[in-house]
Amino acid sequence: MDLTYTPEEEDFRARLRTWLGEVLPRLPEKPAAADWPGRRAYDTTWQRMLYDAGYAGLHWPLDAGGQGATPTQHLIFLEETERAGAPYVGANFVGLLHAGPTLAVEGSAAQRARWLPPILRGDEIWCQGFSEPDAGSDLAALRTRAVRDGDSYVVSGAKIWTSHAEVADWCELLVRTDPAAPRHHGISWLAMPMDAPGVTVRPLRTLAGSTEFAEMFLDEVRVPVGNRVGAENDGWRVTMVTLSFERGTAFVGEVVACRRVLGALARAARANGRWDDAVLRRRLGRLHAEFAALWRLIQWNVSEAMAGPPGAGRRGSGGGVPGIGGSVFKLRYSHVRQELYDTAAQVLGAGALDADHEWAADRLSSLSYTIAAGTSQIQQNIVAERILGLPKGR
Numbered sequence: 001m002d003l004t005y006t007p008e009e010e011d012f013r014a015r016l017r018t019w020l021g022e023v024l025p026r027l028p029e030k031p032a033a034a035d036w037p038g039r040r041a042y043d044t045t046w047q048r049m050l051y052d053a054g055y056a057g058l059h060w061p062l063d064a065g066g067q068g069a070t071p072t073q074h075l076i077f078l079e080e081t082e083r084a085g086a087p088y089v090g091a092n093f094v095g096l097l098h099a100g101p102t103l104a105v106e107g108s109a110a111q112r113a114r115w116l117p118p119i120l121r122g123d124e125i126w127c128q129g130f131s132e133p134d135a136g137s138d139l140a141a142l143r144t145r146a147v148r149d150g151d152s153y154v155v156s157g158a159k160i161w162t163s164h165a166e167v168a169d170w171c172e173l174l175v176r177t178d179p180a181a182p183r184h185h186g187i188s189w190l191a192m193p194m195d196a197p198g199v200t201v202r203p204l205r206t207l208a209g210s211t212e213f214a215e216m217f218l219d220e221v222r223v224p225v226g227n228r229v230g231a232e233n234d235g236w237r238v239t240m241v242t243l244s245f246e247r248g249t250a251f252v253g254e255v256v257a258c259r260r261v262l263g264a265l266a267r268a269a270r271a272n273g274r275w276d277d278a279v280l281r282r283r284l285g286r287l288h289a290e291f292a293a294l295w296r297l298i299q300w301n302v303s304e305a306m307a308g309p310p311g312a313g314r315r316g317s318g319g320g321v322p323g324i325g326g327s328v329f330k331l332r333y334s335h336v337r338q339e340l341y342d343t344a345a346q347v348l349g350a351g352a353l354d355a356d357h358e359w360a361a362d363r364l365s366s367l368s369y370t371i372a373a374g375t376s377q378i379q380q381n382i383v384a385e386r387i388l389g390l391p392k393g394r
Contacts, residue, residue, distance in 0.1 A: 043090035047122025
């Protein structure tokens with residue numbers, strides 16, 4: 001992979017920087033964290049602005065409605081939007097970063113035509129119905145059942161940690177369609193409308209005080225068979241595609257944001273006198289090296305995803321699926337993010353106890369990263385078994 005920027009890529013950066021300078025001042029004020037309907041409107045407005053300007057789905061394949069941009073253009077986009085202080089994907093997170101890419105790879109032509117354009121335009125929000133109350137980190141232990149009844153599945157069960165369920169239109173839902181099959185078989189991946197009768201959503205308040213998560217109860221919810229992505233009982237394979245996107249590329253923008261916070265920490269330490277602490281300076285220097293290394297790993301992962309690993313979904317035109325290198329990234333990123341905000345607390349001193357301070361809230365939120373998108377223990381197992389070739393544990 002050539003990491004130098006071509007004149008064309010520098011021109012892309014300049015045009016993007018100019019556009020951001022023109023449109024960001026026109027954005028409305030960001031609503032409070034607890035105002036999820038307002039946050040949805042804010043996030044979808046930004047998504048529509050990206051769509052109208054030709055920046056939505058920049059790295060998605062052309063035949064999925066994306067722009068077919070190169071890996072380098074995609075990374076330039078992330079760098080420049082973060083540098084300019086542009087909004088993050090917010091409530092569009094699931095649709096844009098792993099449900100949409102999964103549909104682009106695994107969906108039928110009709111499914112791609114139905115769901116991808118509204119995701120790119122910001123018209124529809126998706127949530128993720130994978131985790132269950134009694135399954136812990138063992139996704140294959142899911143109990144939510146879907147029983148075939150004519151042209152519909154009748155779904156009953158419960159989900160938890162469902163991001164943005166409160167304002168979502170659709171849910172990427174895992175269900176067990178063959179209870180007698182082995183654990184990793186008999187599972188199907190469905191697109192469930194969130195306004196279907198029988199769906200109940202109850203927001204959950206996190207340690208940081210936010211409510212982006214919810215628990216979801218499904219009481220004989222009817223989902224058309226046509227909403228199944230992939231073959232019946234082949235949902236585990238489709239799920240691996242979703243998780244590859246979630247772990248391999250979905251956190252990329254956050255690394256750029258963390259590098260910005262790291263710079264702000266150094267400036268704050270100089271301002272409040274903590275810069276004189278040699279231990280703190282070494283810690284900031286080590287974090288700088290850690291994030292630089294993570295960025296290089298991202299470049300490798302994104303490049304691999306755009307090329308498409310052998311045997312993983314459709315290939316070419318940016319339609320490839322991230323490989324297991326995403327687990328390496330997710331494992332290290334989760335811990336470095338926590339170290340970043342632990343260092344922020346060191347810089348803030350007593351101010352770290354102020355829950356209203358952005359860094360204090362982010363420190364609490366960072367604790368969830370070793371659980372989100374598969375626990376660190378799960379990632380360690382994947383790295384040990386699939387990269388290092390170690391034997392499976394009993």
